[in-house]
Amino acid sequence: MPLIVQKYGGTSVASLEHIRRVAERVAKTYDQGNDVIVVLSAMAGVTDGLINMARKITETPEKQELDVLLATGEQTTAALLAMTLKAMNYPAKSLLGFQAEVLTDRAFGNARIMDIGASRIKDLVARRTIVVVAGFQGADADGNITTLGRGGSDTSAVAIAFAVKADMCEIYTDVDGIYTADPGICKKARKLYTVSYDEMLETASLGAKVLQIRSVEFAKKYNVPVHVRSSFSEEEGTMLVNEATNMEQPVVMGVTCNKNEARITLKNVPDQPGIASKIFSPVAEAGIVVDMIIQNTRSEGLTDLTFTVPKISFKDAMEIEKKVAAEIKAEDVFGDENIAKISVTGVGMKSHSGVAATMFSTLAAVNINILMISTSEIRISCVVEENYAELAVRVLHTAFGLDKEEHAPV
Amino acid sequence: MPLIVQKYGGTSVASLEHIRRVAERVAKTYDQGNDVIVVLSAMAGVTDGLINMARKITETPEKQELDVLLATGEQTTAALLAMTLKAMNYPAKSLLGFQAEVLTDRAFGNARIMDIGASRIKDLVARRTIVVVAGFQGADADGNITTLGRGGSDTSAVAIAFAVKADMCEIYTDVDGIYTADPGICKKARKLYTVSYDEMLETASLGAKVLQIRSVEFAKKYNVPVHVRSSFSEEEGTMLVNEATNMEQPVVMGVTCNKNEARITLKNVPDQPGIASKIFSPVAEAGIVVDMIIQNTRSEGLTDLTFTVPKISFKDAMEIEKKVAAEIKAEDVFGDENIAKISVTGVGMKSHSGVAATMFSTLAAVNINILMISTSEIRISCVVEENYAELAVRVLHTAFGLDKEEHAPV
Numbered sequence: 001m002p003l004i005v006q007k008y009g010g011t012s013v014a015s016l017e018h019i020r021r022v023a024e025r026v027a028k029t030y031d032q033g034n035d036v037i038v039v040l041s042a043m044a045g046v047t048d049g050l051i052n053m054a055r056k057i058t059e060t061p062e063k064q065e066l067d068v069l070l071a072t073g074e075q076t077t078a079a080l081l082a083m084t085l086k087a088m089n090y091p092a093k094s095l096l097g098f099q100a101e102v103l104t105d106r107a108f109g110n111a112r113i114m115d116i117g118a119s120r121i122k123d124l125v126a127r128r129t130i131v132v133v134a135g136f137q138g139a140d141a142d143g144n145i146t147t148l149g150r151g152g153s154d155t156s157a158v159a160i161a162f163a164v165k166a167d168m169c170e171i172y173t174d175v176d177g178i179y180t181a182d183p184g185i186c187k188k189a190r191k192l193y194t195v196s197y198d199e200m201l202e203t204a205s206l207g208a209k210v211l212q213i214r215s216v217e218f219a220k221k222y223n224v225p226v227h228v229r230s231s232f233s234e235e236e237g238t239m240l241v242n243e244a245t246n247m248e249q250p251v252v253m254g255v256t257c258n259k260n261e262a263r264i265t266l267k268n269v270p271d272q273p274g275i276a277s278k279i280f281s282p283v284a285e286a287g288i289v290v291d292m293i294i295q296n297t298r299s300e301g302l303t304d305l306t307f308t309v310p311k312i313s314f315k316d317a318m319e320i321e322k323k324v325a326a327e328i329k330a331e332d333v334f335g336d337e338n339i340a341k342i343s344v345t346g347v348g349m350k351s352h353s354g355v356a357a358t359m360f361s362t363l364a365a366v367n368i369n370i371l372m373i374s375t376s377e378i379r380i381s382c383v384v385e386e387n388y389a390e391l392a393v394r395v396l397h398t399a400f401g402l403d404k405e406e407h408a409p410v
Numbered sequence: 411m412p413l414i415v416q417k418y419g420g421t422s423v424a425s426l427e428h429i430r431r432v433a434e435r436v437a438k439t440y441d442q443g444n445d446v447i448v449v450l451s452a453m454a455g456v457t458d459g460l461i462n463m464a465r466k467i468t469e470t471p472e473k474q475e476l477d478v479l480l481a482t483g484e485q486t487t488a489a490l491l492a493m494t495l496k497a498m499n500y501p502a503k504s505l506l507g508f509q510a511e512v513l514t515d516r517a518f519g520n521a522r523i524m525d526i527g528a529s530r531i532k533d534l535v536a537r538r539t540i541v542v543v544a545g546f547q548g549a550d551a552d553g554n555i556t557t558l559g560r561g562g563s564d565t566s567a568v569a570i571a572f573a574v575k576a577d578m579c580e581i582y583t584d585v586d587g588i589y590t591a592d593p594g595i596c597k598k599a600r601k602l603y604t605v606s607y608d609e610m611l612e613t614a615s616l617g618a619k620v621l622q623i624r625s626v627e628f629a630k631k632y633n634v635p636v637h638v639r640s641s642f643s644e645e646e647g648t649m650l651v652n653e654a655t656n657m658e659q660p661v662v663m664g665v666t667c668n669k670n671e672a673r674i675t676l677k678n679v680p681d682q683p684g685i686a687s688k689i690f691s692p693v694a695e696a697g698i699v700v701d702m703i704i705q706n707t708r709s710e711g712l713t714d715l716t717f718t719v720p721k722i723s724f725k726d727a728m729e730i731e732k733k734v735a736a737e738i739k740a741e742d743v744f745g746d747e748n749i750a751k752i753s754v755t756g757v758g759m760k761s762h763s764g765v766a767a768t769m770f771s772t773l774a775a776v777n778i779n780i781l782m783i784s785t786s787e788i789r790i791s792c793v794v795e796e797n798y799a800e801l802a803v804r805v806l807h808t809a810f811g812l813d814k815e816e817h818a819p820v
């Protein structure tokens with residue numbers, strides 16, 4: 001009998017009425033002759049509400065206790081869904097993280113899964129019971145409750161799918177799949193019916209917030225079949241696949257846009273060994289994640305150094321760097337919040353030259369100035385002025401042959 | 411070092427501000443050189459809110475899943491208090507029921523504690539950590555979450571106090587102790603500084619809802635020292651003691667009044683073997699708890715049978731008995747919701763005659779008609795018309811020498 005893992009996100013379980021609809025979809029899948037394991041997030045907004053409550057106690061609530069608090073969110077939805085299924089006369093049972101034997105490390109608030117025993121899940125499934133697992137949570141070796149970080153239920157689902165050798169891991173969310181670009185920006189964007197794990201990794205980290213990036217890493221590592229689809233429709237969504245299965249991969253799979261970063265430039269930094277460490281260590285210590293870094297050597301042993309940080313960390317990072325600049329005798333520090341990072345991604349790029357050239361010339365043709373460039377094996381990103389972000393997405397979408405008119409869905 | 415278990419009820423942890431005050435009291439106890447284990451209820455109203463949510467799904471939510479849902483209430487307060495203590499720089503750690511090794515039977519919704527391992531509690535206490543245990547919850551032998559029924563946190567606290575051999579189990583509530591009568595009814599009521607377990611059992615079951623009755627049974631069985639006191643004041647409350655320690659026990663310890671029952675009478679029932687079973691089995695099957703039962707044999711093999719049920723079950727019980735009456739050929743069924751049960755309780759009654767006589771004559775002197783009578787070794791209860799309840803409490807309070815003016819506090 002096929003075994004399906006279905007994961008429903010916070011917007012899909014936002015109310016009792018939503019939960020009833022999820023129960024109907026689960027029941028339908030079960031009635032079609034599948035074994036079903038459901039993995040749930042907390043109701044939309046609940047996790048943030050709990051964090052805000054904890055912050056009223058102290059600005060920095062202890063992480064271990066915060067995890068105990070946050071774990072109630074998924075416990076609630078798991079109990080409610082199991083209860084709903086039972087009321088519909090389906091055999092169902094909720095399991096919390098520790099009951100599903102989701103063993104994690106001790107990194108409270110952002111724990112990583114070490115192992116999933118899943119013996120109880122398997123026993124229940126063998127008895128044709130629908131198992132409803134509270135996502136996002138696990139327990140460390142001492143039985144302390146841990147949580148997996150924002151979006152962690154995705155990782156719960158993929159890891160459980162691997163542990164039970166599920167035939168499919170369906171991730172239900174409020175979008176109906178992965179698109180070649182944000183349809184809100186680019187009307188010609190079309191849905192992709194397959195995307196490779198690697199492409200998903202590059203786009204997820206760029207702000208296409210459909211899946212927690214760690215869940216994609218996990219799916220790639222263990223080759224877990226993942227299907228991203230909408231809980232509000234019956235349409236097929238997007239399958240995550242190994243690139244090898246996709247013979248006629250187009251060069252570029254999509255164009256993404258990230259407006260959540262700001263850039264900081266240190267001007268005329270004395271170019272000495274160890275200088276980068278002096279600049280970036282204090283930022284890292286403040287818990288600020290630096291994304292792109294560019295260094296241009298200029299004349300007379302001086303260099304300009306530019307990097308990007310999340311917009312919410314911009315002010316903190318600027319303050320830190322002003323102190324650093326004084327210390328290392330850099331001439332000046334300036335920042336810019338009005339930037340956007342435009343990226344084209346595609347595993348096909350590996351074997352095609354000219355993608356970068358096409359990107360640069362396409363942007364130049366509409367007079368968009370490129371402020372920073374960074375590349376990976378399957379991605380090229382350009383930072384541009386924020387005002388030009390949408391235009392950049394649209395012209396690149398056309399230039400790389402992604403527009404709807406030109407490529408009918410498979 | 412003395413080891414104190416402190417249990418705080420829902421009104422004591424009703425908000426973050428309340429929790430902060432609890433933290434301060436816990437910290438003070440700790441600073442005075444005690445080891446402290448805290449047992450918490452859910453915030454006032456939260457458990458009822460969760461039950462109402464579940465009832466929106468189905469009138470009869472599955473009990474096992476309801477327990478998973480309800481357990482989030484105590485999990486929340488335990489995490490919040492531990493977090494608050496940590497923010498105040500005290501070593502603290504929350505433990506859920508299963509982590510505290512509270513092993514129960516499988517009676518979901520009303521589970522009984524089988525054993526408390528408490529090894530983690532003891533380890534933490536040995537390291538001078540304040541342990542915050544989520545009350546009301548445990549786990550069965552398979553690791554399923556269970557709850558102990560309404561007021562179950564009291565039983566959690568007493569059972570844990572026994573398991574760790576605590577020097578004292580303090581039950582903090584919104585009243586400051588046990589009184590000789592409800593001070594709202596009887597202005598001359600005075601606080602009792604000691605009450606025996608047996609007296610507490612009789613009064614708790616009569617509606618003095620200070621402690622879950624099972625917690626008192628447990629405390630009596632294992633001789634756990636319990637101190638009932640207010641979380642809103644520093645005053646001494648009421649100690650539960652073994653009667654033997656109380657040399658000069660007065661005859662009657664208090665007068666209680668219960669208005670939550672209704673009575674049902676079956677008139678002229680043919681008096682045959684097996685008739686009581688025909689009358690009471692259908693009521694029991696409907697989950698209705700019958701309290702007092704009185705049967706008077708009348709002439710010609712006919713009998714009148716009167717019993718009381720909780721007011722909320724009155725209509726259901728009446729419907730059932732109308733059918734039964736037709737079946738067993740009883741002449742009539744009538745009911746009365748406007749009754750009150752007045753009880754006098756005291757271990758001293760065992761060795762004193764005349765308590766019943768005093769009670770009847772005192773009520774007769776103010777023209778209160780006694781509708782039903784029932785007695786135990788240390789309690790006499792009379793059902794009277796509801797309108798006379800308060801008057802009955804006051805005259806009996808005076809008659810048994812309980813008035814404030816006559817007995818100064820110990």
